[in-house]
Amino acid sequence: MTATVALILALAVGTYAFRLVGPVLHGRVELPDRLQELMAAGAVVLLVALLATGALTEGGAFAGCARPGGVLVAGVLAWRRAPFAVVVLGAAVTTAVLRMTGVG
Template identity: 50%
Template sequence: MNGAVVAGVAALSMGTYAIRFSGPMVRQRMKVPARVTRLLEICSIVLLTALASTLIIPAGGHRAGFALPAGVLVAGVLAWRRVPLILVVLAAAATTALLRLCGVS
């Protein structure tokens, strides 16, 4: 590997560790109001919904069919029911794959 690449990876990993470490340290010193915490939770839900929505819309103008939105719908229902994330991902992938295997593109 190139020395610059190794230095870049090391700098990014140290920066990531510093950011993750500073979270609990700042949390102990600052009091975040309950309303701000609630708004941040709502914002994360909105961002995840927007991400899921962009994944449903096909890129490049081709038709995606029904399989992909069905998989996303299964994932949404399971996530709403608070199923563990790995099971949500596996169920969504299995739904999409089975529908495509059955000829539903």
């Protein structure tokens, strides 16, 4: 067996074990309320950080104003509970129009 195959198998077993821990320990481990609140806040912070880097940067530099404009429109449409297709199309059209007008 080559090292690559062994590494793939080890990662597969590790991934399966990691996913199995949740259902196995559910109900057996009780986390304090404060830790649960911090974990929920951490998830929100992580998602916002991913959104910010995806919306504002491209190749390590500022992506221009068109992409954040599209993300802003998508956020407003999602907040107003528009259908997913409308949110995606609204963001794409906004970004395209801003780029076409030279906003960047």
